[in-house]
Amino acid sequence: MILLTVRAVVMACRGHREVVLENIALRQQLGALKRTTKRPRLRTRDRLFWIVLANGWRHWCTALVFVQPETVLRWHHDWLRRRWTRRSTPTSGGRPPISxxxxxxxxxxxxxxxxxxxxxxxxxxxxxxxxxxxxxxxxxFHPRHRPPSQGWRTFLTNHLAAVVSMDFFTVPTVTGRVLFVLVLLSHRRRRIVHFNIAEHPTARWAAQQVVEAFPHNTAPRWLLRDRDSIYGDAFRRRVAQMAIAEIVCSPASPWQNPYAERVIGSIRRECLDYVIVFGEAHLRRLLSAYVAYYHRSRTHLGLGKDTPDGRPMQPASAGEIIAVPEVGGLHHRYERRAA
CATH class of the missing domain: 1.10.10 (Arc Repressor Mutant, subunit A)
Structure with a gap:
């Protein structure tokens, strides 16, 4: 402030009294504004003004109030860098961009x-x-830094011949009893290798069903199941004695046991949803009829529209088409038979 006062006195002595007084008044107001506002927001045109002024006025540094001279120089350098960057960037030619x-x-x-x-x-x-x-x-392409882990679907596809899945589902009867049905499904041809019914299944009972499903060293390599509490210590010990490795699904992940879930859904949608179950014997007859239809007649998308047991294609010359009732008339098998 002392320097500004001295410069003002010098200018006053030279005959610029009005300009000096106006300059002092403006600088006093700028000083007050600087004390109340630490850093005002400058626009692009403000920066351009000081860049031009710095190139045309030798004493431009003495008039700066809000910023330092180094800041104005940095503005100038940034402007030059952007200007030459735009000029050096090719507007055409080169490799075409990847879509x-x-x-x-x-x-x-x-x-x-x-x-x-x-x-x-x-x-x-x-x-x-x-x-x-x-x-x-x-x-x-970003390569993986660890060995890839095959997906669940890939694992099941690569081990179809050696994997069997099992699962329970419940069926209410007309009297309110709840029957538990155990299904063991081979992944190779979607065959239901075994099913059984119990009102109060236990771990020993479930283990015995696995033994009955795979006699004489026909046990699969892997057994896929969920985390139901019925698969207790007795079940796990008996399965281990048969040299079967258990694959346990993650909690609340039925999609990891897709084949068993799908066949149970098919049993419900195509059979049990249309009948009233009177008891265990009635349910066993229904399931036996459906399993026979499922193996011999029902085509599967996953098997290329074939059946688990294999169903040959009949030529048109084999005779007329007739309908054979299946599962009590809920479904039909169509065959060609000679007249």
């Missing part, structure tokens, strides 16, 4: 095929007519 669809396809391939590398993905893209370099694929 969003191709980027998504590369990531999808990398996720679905963790054993592939960039060359494998590039080769697959070449077979699809996608023109992209292997270098670009490797740039967009």
């Amino acid at each position: 969003r669809e191709i980027r998504a396809l590369i990531r999808e391939m990398a996720t679905a095929n963790p054993l592939w590398g960039a060359p494998g993905i590039h080769g697959e893209l070449a077979k699809l007519g996608v023109e992209v370099s292997e270098r670009t694929v490797s740039r967009l």
